[in-house]
Amino acid sequence: MARRPRLELPGHALHIIQRGNNRAACFCAGDDYRLYLDCLADAAATHGCLVHAYVLMTNHVHLLATPQKPCAASRMMQHLGRRYVRIVNDRHGRTGTMWEGRFKANLVDSEQYLLTCHRYIELNPVRAGVTAKPHEYPWSSHRHYAQGRTDPLLTEHEPYARLGRTPIERQEAFRALFRHQLDDAALAEIRSTVNRGWPIGSERFKNEIEQVLRRAARPPKRGRPASPQADREVRIESRNRPFE
Numbered sequence: 001m002a003r004r005p006r007l008e009l010p011g012h013a014l015h016i017i018q019r020g021n022n023r024a025a026c027f028c029a030g031d032d033y034r035l036y037l038d039c040l041a042d043a044a045a046t047h048g049c050l051v052h053a054y055v056l057m058t059n060h061v062h063l064l065a066t067p068q069k070p071c072a073a074s075r076m077m078q079h080l081g082r083r084y085v086r087i088v089n090d091r092h093g094r095t096g097t098m099w100e101g102r103f104k105a106n107l108v109d110s111e112q113y114l115l116t117c118h119r120y121i122e123l124n125p126v127r128a129g130v131t132a133k134p135h136e137y138p139w140s141s142h143r144h145y146a147q148g149r150t151d152p153l154l155t156e157h158e159p160y161a162r163l164g165r166t167p168i169e170r171q172e173a174f175r176a177l178f179r180h181q182l183d184d185a186a187l188a189e190i191r192s193t194v195n196r197g198w199p200i201g202s203e204r205f206k207n208e209i210e211q212v213l214r215r216a217a218r219p220p221k222r223g224r225p226a227s228p229q230a231d232r233e234v235r236i237e238s239r240n241r242p243f244e
Contacts, residue, residue, distance in 0.1 A: 006074065006105055006197055009212060013052065013066045013108045013157065014073050015117045015194050018081070019100040020059040026098060027058060032091075033139045036061070036084050041153045043080040048072040050155040052114075055124045055140040062121040064108070066157070077103050106194045107209060107217075109201020114159045117200070118145075119177055120190050127181070134178055146175045 008014065020026040027033050033056050044051050044065065049072050053064040067073040085098045108117050122145075125137040134142040144151040145160060148171055163173035182190075193200040199209050199217050209217040 004197065007107050007199060007209060007213060007215065007217060008067060008071065008073055008105070009107060009209065010067050010069050010072070013064060013110055013114055014105045015108050015190070015200070016063040016065060016073065016077065017104040017194055018061045018077065021097050021100045023059050025058050026061065027056060028092060032088060035087060037153060039080050039084045043076045043083070046079060047075040049076045051153055052155060052157045053118045053121050053141040055121050055137070057124060057128065062124060064118055064121055073105065104194050104197065106197050107199040107201070109199070109205040110157065110159060112202055113200050114157055115177065116182065116186060117190060120182060120187070123178065123181060146171055146178070
């Protein structure tokens, strides 16, 4: 069965996951983490993506990024993956692939879910038991947003800008978001949608994605298939629906 193409739209944020092959380590030393970030910065600039947040774990990576033109995120990840693997293989005398097939990605509703996904990404080391506080982990974007340690790789997204009128106000409000872990329902929704490639957001957001891309933005409903006449009526209604 052919793989379903990713839903990617310029100007809309993506939550991206890149995993090591068979969950093997992607980073063996501090220099590897730094190399990945350098490669990411180059790939993002080359292909037109804005990187908002990241966390580099031992065997996988989470990114929050917005492509600025069609296919920019896919090209960025291809460029990044190939360059990083080539250098690391030479550096450590290894051969073969490093990544587990295609990267996972899903569109994120900036109005309601972007900050939630941002928190999910930077809380990854805490959930994994690697550190007790997100600012203690060196390989994430958290200290840029929470402590003002400027990271030139990052472009701050609009929901962060709305947290306060000054950098200090924004940092304080951002830190307050991390006083508690995400609840189980939010974790389950984020994991399910990104692994399956479905957008995360409101029904209106999903409707808009479907209208722009002319593709389904929701999993198919279970149950008996619709009759040909009912299916035809749905298609006609979809074509006549105004853009919201």
